[in-house]
Amino acid sequence: MKNMSGLDGLFLHLETAATPMHVAALYVLEPPPGRVTDFAGDIERQLLPRLALSPFFRARLAALPLHFANPLWIDGGVPDFARHLQRIVLPPPGGFAELQACVAALHSTRLDRRRPLWELAIIDGLADGEVAIYLKVHHAAVDGISGLGLAASIFDAGPEPWPVPADWRSLIGEAERAGIGERLASTLRHTAAQSVKLLRHLPSGLRLLAGLAGRGGARPAAGMRQNLSFGPRTALNVPISAERDFAAVSLPLAGVRAIAERHAATLNDVVLALCSAAVRDYLVANGGVPRKSLIATMPVSLRAAGNTETTIQATLTLVRLATHLADPLRRLQAVRAAAGAAKTLTKSARSIIPTDFPSLGVPWLVGGLAALYGRSRLAGHVPPLANLAISNVPGPRQPLYLAGGRIRSCWPMSIVTHGLGLNITVFSYCDALDFGLTVARAAVPEVQSLATALQAAYAELAQLSVAPPAAAPPQRRGRRPATDTGPSRAAVAPAARGGTRRRSTTGGE
Template sequence: MRNMSGLEGTFLHLETPATPMHVAALYLLDPPTDRKADLASEIRRHLMPRLALSPFLRARLAPMPLQFANPVWIDGGVPDFSHHLRHIVLSKAAAFAELEACVSGLHSTLLDRRYPLWELTIIEGLASGEIGLYLKIHHAALDGVSGMALAGQLFDSTAEPAEVPDDWRERVGEVESPGLGDRLGAAFRHTATQCASLLRQLPGGLHLVAGMFKPEGKGKAAAMRQNLAFGPKTALNVPISGERGFAAVSLSLAGVKEIARRQDATLNDVVLTLCSGALRLYLQEHGGVPRKSLIATMPVSLRETGDTDTSIQATLTLVKLATHLADPLRRLHAVRAAADAAKALTAHARSVIPTDFPSLGVPWIVRALATLYGRSGLAKVIPPLANLAISNVPGPRQPLYLAGARVSACWPLSIVEHGLGLNITVFSYCDSLDFGLTVAHDAVPDVHGLARALTSAYAELEQLPRAASVGPETVKRPLRRRAAVRKPSADAQATAASTHALGAQDVLSP
């Protein structure tokens, strides 16, 4: 039995049919040259023991009476694979767009809380012969960094599959659910511990806030708070339904690094500027570009190096994307300054940012507020704190395999909310940057138009001349090592919205 943290519980209680709170990944597998007649069945056979032997994937919710506090995580035993492990065959010789549409539908449905909070779908039928693997997990269970660590348990590092014990069912064994008294005791003990922790952190938090907002604050404090403003109202910031859209874009890591090297920027500065440029191009055709800069909210990992625990250890920060600047070079420099400020603020506040807090009564309050906000249409009226979400998750730098099939790409899917109808998440993998564009259809009806805008923004930055000097608002950084250029595949050249490649770092990592 494990207590659910306050942050994990918040994701659980914010969920409504219009706003599912799961994250996901779409893996694309290249069949091995000696492909078996039924590769999907072979993949299923390799996955079942690995899924069952992962304590994380066996964990299910045990609720409190009347749901007065967060549930606890308990071991649910061997998963019911008839529920969790699914199989879809697309129409004959399906194009990649049909895979994207299939995944959009899968991402729209809620996870069943009677089971461990994950589903894995094997998708066949692509004309290319590739196989899709869509894995979704509730965000109450993990964050992006721990999700990539979980992928390391499911896939192999070589084409030769790792051995799994034949007696894996026996190793899981029978499990017993904790009684009501055990769950109540855990809830009250956890609440007492978190109350004491918050009281210890309160003076530091108040001191930080007071220092940030002093009228006479100058220098470092003023720089750190430059991102703290409301964003403009756009077509992205509306109430939403549960209908989702998804597009996959991949860019050369070597190409993005070369842009960063020429402009004395970091890879992460360029990723943010790519998103900014794509938004300008998209909004020019869908409602116009606001005179005020759009603002992105971004998760920042609070993990210590090497920590792969599956609990959520992250916070959110805000970054201005300088979308009001038409010149791409000026935009890049402005984004770099804003990212530096966000990074400095997070580092300054790291010791007082809580990821756990008391949960007595919280489920009732959060659920009521989430339902009221969705039904009231307030997202139409109030100015947004952020216009979209952007996340950049570090992934494996070596190829992954499953049942001998090589994983050629890994695109993330994430969460959108009322008033926040676009989420751009980037995974790094081998030598590419894989962008997953998850949208609410109400906010972004043309997700493939946005995908094309992203590739156009990349071409725009590629054409920039080397920066002659660095603006006064920016800081010199050491140059990064260059990576080998990966040649795009024929499929990637044919489909602008799905170019194969990967590789990235956490958006606001030092």
Template sequence: MEPLSGLDGAFLALETPATPMHVGSLHTFEVPAGYRGDFLTDAKTMLTQRMVPLLRRHLANIPLQLANPMWVQGEVDLEQHIERIVIPPPGDRAQLEAVVADLHADLLDRARPLWKMFVLDGLASGEKAYYFKIHHAMLDGHSAATLAAALFDTEPVVLKASARKKTTAARQPGSQPGALRLVAAALRRDASQYVKLVRVLPGVARTLAGLARSSGGEPDSSSAKPGAGSGKKATGLTGMAFAPRTPLNVAITRERGFAFDVVPLAEVKAIAAACEATVNDVVLTVCGGALRRYLARLGPLPKKSLIATMAISLRDKGNTDFHTQATLSLVSLATRIKDPLKRLQAVRGHTTATKAVARHAKSVLPTDFPSIGAPWLIGTLANLYGRAGVSEVLPPLANVVISNVPGPAVPLYVGQARMTGYWPVSIVEHGLGLNITLMSYAGQLCAGFTVARCAVPDVRQLADDFVAAYDELKLVALALSKIPKVAKAPVNNGNTAI
């Protein structure tokens, strides 16, 4: 029996039918010539042979939801966790994106381990694919890469199918922890957490204030020149400011949209080096450029720059624990600056300020805290926030969620099938109807765009705007340094099969 951390428990309590709290990923695979196997069987065999304790976790609820549930190990019936879906004709990227969006809208069944895989048949290209989703209470973006390393091979292998349908022996009726044991464990855990929380509260308050201030006000574009110094002095940061209201910042419904694209990672690194910036800076700048293009079609651009909320990992190097260990920061996207190079340097100033605070945050911000009463309180507030339309009344703190997660550097395999793409599918919330999450994989930077359909009706257009903004930045960066041309991965443009 293992307690959920305070942060992991919050993801469970925040969940509503309109705001599922699972994350996911879309994977495409190339099979060798002459492949006669069944990809669904290969996927089941892989999971049977590589089943990790994380995927066997069941929730044991505290009576009356007094506190966060506990994790207990139990059986996994793969017949219930792996499902075959046939993509509608003609089986191109548009149909694939639509199927993933619909699957991502559905809640996971809390009576079973909180994950599911859908093998996707019917791609016109002959490629194989699957969509995998898992509750955020079980892992974060960085631990997802750890899970991938545990499940996949790094070279082609021949998988021998197992006759077993369940990965562990069935639990006996009396093996579920009793009510008194669960309550006692929750009380013991919270007693120690209160002591820890009192000790760190002053530092937590100062750090959170610093993270909020690092969003800056409006950067001074006149000082944003390539190679200029960064920080408050260089960018004219003026303190915390609310984000402007946009069509992205509305109360959302359960319908989802999804699109994906890819850019060469080596090229992104070359742009960053030429502009004395980081890969994260380039990502944020391109996202800002994409949003400028997208919002300009809907009306005048906001006079204030858009603000992104971006995850900051609190993990120590080498930490492979599956608990969520991250916090959120606010970063200006400098979208009122048209010139992409000047926008990049302004973004760099803001991220430099944020990183300075984040270095301190790792030793101060807790990811665990007392949970007595938390499920009631957080769940009630989450329901009220959506139903009462609070997100459309209060000024938004941020306009978009952006994450950039390091992923596997080498190709991965399911049996003999080589993974050709690894796209994240993430979470949107009331007031934050757009999430752009990127993951590096085998020399590519894979971008997944998850939206509430009521906030972003045409997510494919936004993904195309991302590619256009990237090409624009790459073109002007060529004037600073010769960026080597890298062949872009063959991602479909929507007119032909992938």
């Protein structure tokens, strides 16, 4: 039995029918050389024991009476694979468009809380004999970094599968039984410990808030204040339904690194600038580019190096994307400055940001507010705190395998919610950056055009020199400048492609 952290529990209580709170990954596997039949069957046979032997995939929720606090995790024994694992065959022609539509539909449905909070689909029928795996896990159980540990428990480091005992079922004990008394006692002990911890960090937290308000002239706070404002209202920021759509793009990691080095930026700065350019281009054709910059919310890991514990250890920060600037170099420089300010503040506050806290009454309060926010459609009437979510998760540089087949791409899928209808999550794998664009259809009805804009944004930055932009002619006093829309990058020939037919790290369909 294990207590659920306060932060993990929030993702349970924020969940509604329109806003499922799970994350996922889409893996595409190349068949082993010479393999011509039932590669999907081999994958399933390899997965069953690995999933069952992992404590994570056996863990299920044990609720408290009246749900007055977070549930606990208990071992549920061998999973009922008929409820967790399915086989799907794509309709012809089995291209990447069909795969994207399939996983978008799978991503629209909530997980069953009576069972371990994960589902897996093995998707056959792809061209060239490839097989895809869609793995969905509730965000209450995992974040981006801890997801890497899960991958290590089910995939191989080489083409040769690691051995699994023939009697693997006998190695798994009976499902754990935790009585009401045990659950209550564990919850009260956890609540007391977290209350003491919060009180201990309260003075440091108050000093940080005072710095944000401008008292004391704290330098990190002064830089961060540029990111602290509401974002403009756009077509992305509306009430949503459960319908999802998805697009995947892969860019060469070496090419993105070269851009970063050429402009004295970090890899993450360039990722943010690419997303900024793509969203700006999309808005040119969908409602117009606001005069005010869009703001992205971005998770920042709080983990110590090597920590892959399956719990959320991250916080959120805000970054201005400089979407109001048409010049790509000026935009990249502005994004670099905003991201640096956000990183500085997060670093200064790292020791006092809570990832766990008491949860007494939290399920009622947060669950009630989440339901009310959705029913009221308030997201369509108030300015958003952030316009979109962007996340960048570092992954393995060496290929992973399953059933002898090489995983050639891994695209992440994430969460959208009312008022935040676009999530761009990036996963670095081997020599590629795999971008997963998860959208609510109510907010982004044409996700593929956004993917195309992302490809064009990369081509534009790859061709960009380091020369400073030419100074704009002076404006006459008393005249308001026109909105800086600039040329659309949709006309730029893409230098990288998304899709399943990629055989190199820059390719795709």
